[in-house]
Amino acid sequence: MTTLVANRSSTEDTLKPRRRRPIKSSYPTWFYIPAGVFYFVLFAVPTFASFYFSLTRWTLFDTEFIGLDNFVQFFSEPMLLRGFTNTFVFGFLTSGAKVVLGLLLGVFLTSQLAARGYLRSVVFFPVLVSAIGVGITFKVLMDPFGGLINSGLALLGITGPAWLTDPSLALFSVALVDIWKGLGIATLIYIAGIAAIPQEYYEAARVDGANAWHRFWRITVPLVRPATTTVVLLSLIGGLRAFDLIWAMTRGGPGFTSDVIGSVIYKQYQAGFYGLSTAGNVVLFLVVTAIVVPISLWFSRREVER
Amino acid sequence: MSMRQGARKGSVVLGTAALVAAMAACSSGGGGDGDQIEITFLTQSDTDNVAAAEALIEAFEAENTDVSVTLETQPGGTEGDNLMKTKLATGEMPDVFHYNSGSLLQALNPDQNLVDLSDQEWADTLIEDMANVVSTDNGLYGVPWGSTQAGAVMYNKPIYEELGLEVPTDWAGFMANNEAILAAGTAVPIIQTYGDTWTSQLFVLGDFANVTAQDPDWAAEYTAHNRFYADDPALQGFENQQAAYEAGFFNEDFASALFDDGLRMLATGEGAHYPMLTGAGANISLNYPDNVEDVGVFALPAQDAADTRLTVWLPNAMYIPNTTEGDQLEAAQRFLAFTQSEEGCRVQTEILTPSGPFTTDACELPEDAAPTLTDVQAYFEAGTTFPALEFLSPIKGPNLEQITVEVGSGIRPAADGAALYDEDVEKQAQQLGLEGW
Numbered sequence: 001m002t003t004l005v006a007n008r009s010s011t012e013d014t015l016k017p018r019r020r021r022p023i024k025s026s027y028p029t030w031f032y033i034p035a036g037v038f039y040f041v042l043f044a045v046p047t048f049a050s051f052y053f054s055l056t057r058w059t060l061f062d063t064e065f066i067g068l069d070n071f072v073q074f075f076s077e078p079m080l081l082r083g084f085t086n087t088f089v090f091g092f093l094t095s096g097a098k099v100v101l102g103l104l105l106g107v108f109l110t111s112q113l114a115a116r117g118y119l120r121s122v123v124f125f126p127v128l129v130s131a132i133g134v135g136i137t138f139k140v141l142m143d144p145f146g147g148l149i150n151s152g153l154a155l156l157g158i159t160g161p162a163w164l165t166d167p168s169l170a171l172f173s174v175a176l177v178d179i180w181k182g183l184g185i186a187t188l189i190y191i192a193g194i195a196a197i198p199q200e201y202y203e204a205a206r207v208d209g210a211n212a213w214h215r216f217w218r219i220t221v222p223l224v225r226p227a228t229t230t231v232v233l234l235s236l237i238g239g240l241r242a243f244d245l246i247w248a249m250t251r252g253g254p255g256f257t258s259d260v261i262g263s264v265i266y267k268q269y270q271a272g273f274y275g276l277s278t279a280g281n282v283v284l285f286l287v288v289t290a291i292v293v294p295i296s297l298w299f300s301r302r303e304v305e306r
Numbered sequence: 307m308s309m310r311q312g313a314r315k316g317s318v319v320l321g322t323a324a325l326v327a328a329m330a331a332c333s334s335g336g337g338g339d340g341d342q343i344e345i346t347f348l349t350q351s352d353t354d355n356v357a358a359a360e361a362l363i364e365a366f367e368a369e370n371t372d373v374s375v376t377l378e379t380q381p382g383g384t385e386g387d388n389l390m391k392t393k394l395a396t397g398e399m400p401d402v403f404h405y406n407s408g409s410l411l412q413a414l415n416p417d418q419n420l421v422d423l424s425d426q427e428w429a430d431t432l433i434e435d436m437a438n439v440v441s442t443d444n445g446l447y448g449v450p451w452g453s454t455q456a457g458a459v460m461y462n463k464p465i466y467e468e469l470g471l472e473v474p475t476d477w478a479g480f481m482a483n484n485e486a487i488l489a490a491g492t493a494v495p496i497i498q499t500y501g502d503t504w505t506s507q508l509f510v511l512g513d514f515a516n517v518t519a520q521d522p523d524w525a526a527e528y529t530a531h532n533r534f535y536a537d538d539p540a541l542q543g544f545e546n547q548q549a550a551y552e553a554g555f556f557n558e559d560f561a562s563a564l565f566d567d568g569l570r571m572l573a574t575g576e577g578a579h580y581p582m583l584t585g586a587g588a589n590i591s592l593n594y595p596d597n598v599e600d601v602g603v604f605a606l607p608a609q610d611a612a613d614t615r616l617t618v619w620l621p622n623a624m625y626i627p628n629t630t631e632g633d634q635l636e637a638a639q640r641f642l643a644f645t646q647s648e649e650g651c652r653v654q655t656e657i658l659t660p661s662g663p664f665t666t667d668a669c670e671l672p673e674d675a676a677p678t679l680t681d682v683q684a685y686f687e688a689g690t691t692f693p694a695l696e697f698l699s700p701i702k703g704p705n706l707e708q709i710t711v712e713v714g715s716g717i718r719p720a721a722d723g724a725a726l727y728d729e730d731v732e733k734q735a736q737q738l739g740l741e742g743w
Contacts, residue, residue: 057737059415073733078726079705145559165500165561167717254500254561255712256705270388271704272413273733 054279059272070279079256083264090175090246090260091239097179098186098235099228105183106190106227107220120191127184135248138177139164142249164250167257174249174258178242186231193227194220229299233292240288261287343373343637345630346400348393350386351379354588355404358452358657365649366641373637383504384704387413394419399627401638404451407439407623408697411448412738420447421626426639428646428668436665439697440623448623449642452654453671454662455585456603456682457512457617457694463602463677465493465578473604476611477546480579484555487578496550497577498560498714499568506710508581509550509606510535513543515615515692516608525698531735531742535724542609544720547713561715566593573597581606583619584661587678591659603661603681605690616685617694621665662686700738703730 025032054070056063074080109120126134141148142163150160163173201219210218243262246252252259252267265280349359356379363375378400380389387410393399394414405411414420422445423429429437429446440448459480466473469490474480484495499505517524520539527533535541550556557563557577569586571577573594580586584603591598605616624645626638644650651669654660660671662682671679685691696702709727712718718726735743 059737076729078729144562162561167715251503253503253708253711254715255708255717257712257717267384267704268733270384271734272388272391273737276733 050278050282053275054282055275057275058278059274063275066275070275071283073276074279074283077264079259079264080261082256083259083261086171086258087240087242087260087262090171090178090242091236093172093175094178094182094239094242095232095235097175098182099231101179101183102186102190102231103221103224103228105187106194106224107216109187110191110194120187123187124184126181129181131181131244132248134177134181135245139249142173165254167254170250170254170258174246177249178239178245181245182235182238186235189227189231189234190224193224197223225299229296232299233296236295237288237292240291241284341372343633344376345373345402345634345637345641346376346378347641348378348380348400348403350382350404352382352589354592354658355379357592358588358653359404361653361657362645362650365653366644369644369649370637370640373640375641384707390414394627397629399629401630401634402624402626402641404622404624405448406696407436407448407450407620408694409700409702410696411440411623411625412442412700416447416625417442417444419627420445421628421630421635423447423449423626423639423642426643428643428666431646431667433665433667435693435697436620439620440625448625449645450621450623450665451645452585452621452658453660453664453669454621454682455583455619456605456662456685456691457508457514457583457619458581458603458605458682459512459607460572460580460582460584460586460678461602461604462493462572462575462578463600464575466602468492473602474607475614477607477609479611480607481549481553484550484553484579488555493575494557494571494577495555495579496557497563497568497571497580498556499563499565500560500711500715501562501567502565503707503711505565505568505582506714507707508583509547509714510543510706510710511694511696512581512606512617513546513608514540514695515617516542516606516613518692519608519613519615525695528695529699529701529740531740534728536721536728539613541721541724544710544713544724546606547710548716548720551714551716556714569593573601575600584678584682585619585658587661587676588657588659590678591676598676598678602677605685614690616682616691618662618691619694620697701731701735701740703727703734705730 053063055067056065057070058064105123109116109123113119142150144150144160144162144165147160147163149163153160161169164170197220201223202215205215205219241262242260243266246258246260246263247266250258252263261280261284265277265284268277268280347359347363349355356377359377359379363377367373367375380386390399390403390405391414399419405414424441424446426449428449432440432446432450436450437446440446440450461473465471465487469486471483471486472479474483487493487495517539521527521533524533524540533540535544557571559567563571565586566589568577568580568582569589570593572580572582573590574597587598587601590601605614608614624642626635626642630638645654646666646668654664654669655672659676659679661678663671663686671683675683706727709718709723709730713720713723732743
């Protein structure tokens with residue numbers, strides 16, 4: 001109901017842009033005040049304050065205005081390039097894997113299966129566990145000496161790698177756990193998307209002689225695009241600002257080899273470089289926006305074209 | 307400005323609310339006298355710290371029946387540093403807390419946050435070196451807890467006896483010993499435990515007395531931004547760590563092993579050398595009481611035997627935040643004074659196991675000391691000790707432990723690591739507002 005009203009008014013607006021008048025609200029002004037105050041105090045003020053504080057060297061007691069020095073310092077940070085590369089690798093890798101695996105699991109879990117409900121909830125369970133808990137558990141499981149994973153591999157005669165302590169592998173090990181943990185959400189979204197596709201399309205395709213591959217590739221994949229958009233955006237945003245799992249599992253180590261922007265910023269905050277880490281957060285905000293907004297626009301345009 | 311005032315008012319309101327709640331809880335739970343003063347004491351959560359704190363509280367409460375002390379713990383390391391700063395800034399700091407002296411204390415901004423204790427009776431008993439590292443120009447803020455300790459090589463004596471090795475005085479001798487131990491094949495020459503990243507810093511930090519021996523002004527010039535880790539003699543610590551890694555002297559699981567694993571290996575003879583703070587001796591006497599006599603100490607050798615000195619850490623101290631007031635403040639001051647009493651010294655000697663001389667006249671070393679202590683004392687008697695850098699300069703970069711993990715794992719060459727650390731300390735110096743940075 002509300003969406004219908006909203007749609008109509010927006011089309012009217014686009015048709016007759018000049019006749020835009022002050023919108024007559026259906027609620028009295030005081031009705032908006034609580035939400036407005038919350039928004040202003042908790043979101044608007046801190047956001048703009050952070051832009052200011054990123055230009056200062058501050059402690060909790062006083063501030064010193066230093067212009068753009070923090071940004072200069074932040075970008076000359078030797079760990080930063082590593083952090084950026086790792087962030088992108090981590091973000092795109094986990095996002096891509098969640099799309100592919102989520103879609104496949106979604107198809108699997110919407111088919112006629114025994115114990116379908118149970119299997120669906122099993123996939124979703126990791127989402128419910130806290131990232132720190134998952135991280136610490138996997139740190140133990142992935143211990144190169146005596147960890148369950150490598151002990152299991154040893155039984156099969158395979159020498160497992162040093163998952164979290166091999167500098168070239170640590171980031172990917174964390175990514176693997178992140179995919180495992182986040183897959184439930186992606187699958188859930190795909191299940192909803194697939195369930196919304198009318199069965200008639202499949203029946204018609206079958207009559208036309210389309211095999212299973214065609215039905216998947218020509219019908220399911222295009223028609224779950226809204227779900228794909230959501231999964232890509234959610235997991236990409238999540239991946240680009242990933243921190244908790246990485247911190248719990250490697251603390252950015254060994255050394256700096258699995259540092260992402262989030263952990264670089266956190267370490268700066270931890271060291272008491274508040275201004276510098278505020279600048280880092282502003283940069284992170286801009287970077288994530290610069291990546292996510294175009295992707296979002298691109299996807300929504302494709303949806304409209306369809 | 308107004309925002310800050312608002313925040314402060316808010317915290318006062320919250321604090322009052324918490325106080326009222328605490329008082330309510332106290333009055334409802336209290337069985338007998340209503341004058342019981344409650345204070346909380348914050349220390350680090352590792353076993354020996356907690357054991358010592360519990361023993362101290364027990365002894366204190368036995369003599370001061372009107373005070374009850376609650377123990378709170380938190381992790382140490384950089385995480386702990388951050389928690390300390392946050393607790394002080396938000397006024398959430400317990401009435402008494404235990405923390406590092408020297409550069410880490412300076413980072414807490416003591417003049418603004420801590421209670422000046424220079425009028426206390428024990429204040430005159432501190433040796434000068436100790437008083438310096440718990441003071442600013444405006445006051446004295448802490449009472450030492452525990453003894454001095456050395457950052458040195460702890461070694462397994464039975465292995466040395468078995469292989470007929472001598473304590474090395476120069477780096478080449480140390481490496482030759484490692485080679486012999488490796489060839490014998492029964493033990494790992496050098497124990498490293500990068501699962502606890504802070505333990506990776508000893509090659510660099512423990513080498514500092516050797517740096518001072520070669521360049522007496524190094525620390526002061528470093529603070530003035532005229533000396534760098536990327537240059538000799540300070541670079542040597544990084545290079546030694548790299549050399550030890552490249553020679554293959556480390557235990558197989560060095561990347562994931564923890565501090566406790568390292569001590570186990572050292573005490574039981576799985577490993578021969580562990581560059582570590584000798585305060586770890588307390589942990590050994592707690593967990594491996596049968597092996598206390600097996601562990602000795604020697605200074606991390608310099609390249610030239612003439613430069614080899616023992617690097618000494620001054621003890622941590624206990625402090626009172628200026629949010630502690632009234633009865634609590636009085637009780638907290640009594641608690642600090644108690645640490646310097648006979649009973650307090652007993653806890654310091656029995657539980658904390660001294661690993662070097664005390665820094666006050668109040669306590670005396672035990673007669674029947676473990677080799678970890680007597681070996682360190684020998685250096686003090688010979689006058690071949692220097693304080694660690696963190697007690698001579700306020701600058702300590704936050705990323706040293708990650709950098710030394712990289713150097714010690716072959717991820718980054720020594721020269722690179724040292725240069726990176728020079729950049730790292732720059733931020734710290736700027737945040738402290740030092741001249742010349």
